[in-house]
Amino acid sequence: MPLDLKGMIFDLDGTLAETWPICFDAFRNVFKHYTGRVYSDEEIEAMYGPDEEGIIKRLVPDLWQEGVEMYLREYELAHNLCEEPFPGIKEALELLRERGVLLAVVTGKGIGSADISLKRLGLSEYFDVVEPGHPSGGRKPDSIRKVLKKWQIAPEKTAYIGDSPSDSDGAKEVGMIALGAAWSVYADKEKIAARNPSAIFINVASFIDWIKQNVSQMTN
Numbered sequence: 001m002p003l004d005l006k007g008m009i010f011d012l013d014g015t016l017a018e019t020w021p022i023c024f025d026a027f028r029n030v031f032k033h034y035t036g037r038v039y040s041d042e043e044i045e046a047m048y049g050p051d052e053e054g055i056i057k058r059l060v061p062d063l064w065q066e067g068v069e070m071y072l073r074e075y076e077l078a079h080n081l082c083e084e085p086f087p088g089i090k091e092a093l094e095l096l097r098e099r100g101v102l103l104a105v106v107t108g109k110g111i112g113s114a115d116i117s118l119k120r121l122g123l124s125e126y127f128d129v130v131e132p133g134h135p136s137g138g139r140k141p142d143s144i145r146k147v148l149k150k151w152q153i154a155p156e157k158t159a160y161i162g163d164s165p166s167d168s169d170g171a172k173e174v175g176m177i178a179l180g181a182a183w184s185v186y187a188d189k190e191k192i193a194a195r196n197p198s199a200i201f202i203n204v205a206s207f208i209d210w211i212k213q214n215v216s217q218m219t220n
Helices: 020-035 041-046 052-059 064-081 089-098 111-120 140-151 165-174 189-194 204-214
Strands: 007-010 102-106 129-131 158-162 177-181 199-201
Touching (some): 007 140, 020 041, 020 064, 020 111, 052 064, 064 111, 089 204, 111 129, 129 140, 140 165, 158 165, 165 177, 165 189, 177 204, 189 199
Parallel strands (some): 007 158, 102 129
16 A cells, blocks of 8 residues: 655755765865864764764864854865766655655754755755754754654654664654665665665665655645
């Protein structure tokens, strides 16, 4: 039977577009400027949990506000590396919208970089709610609950799709359908699968097929 899906929430980095290299380059430039050290992608990734403000505060506590401003400038410049979402993402969003599914973004990014990416990728129009990360660390379940409260929709009528194992954990904690996006080159398919999401997709085409087969028409 098709799902009576009322809402779909998306992660951003590695789910809507291959924006991880942009994040890494921007952070690397900020850290080099303030500390003189060049950090690897892996070292930067290990810092994730807090948003950009929280990450920069840890390394540049006395000049973190200036550091965040520099990060956003560097992020905007680095976005030349990624001018389009993953192939098929707009088709998937259009298909969900046609079927009456509300769309939102819940991300660990700060609102500044999230807005930059959504605008540069031509995706802003699809999402009526964008919930960013927090300086103190990951709060995706709380952010998801905020979206559901705005929508006035029960969690079991919604799904969350993201490229991180913790995304599935957060969705399940709230009581949503958990979906794994494993189409980024940075996605660890085995770790995502180990969280037992309801479905895992190795490309956007398979996600589109899932929508066609599982999401009923005009669910609102």
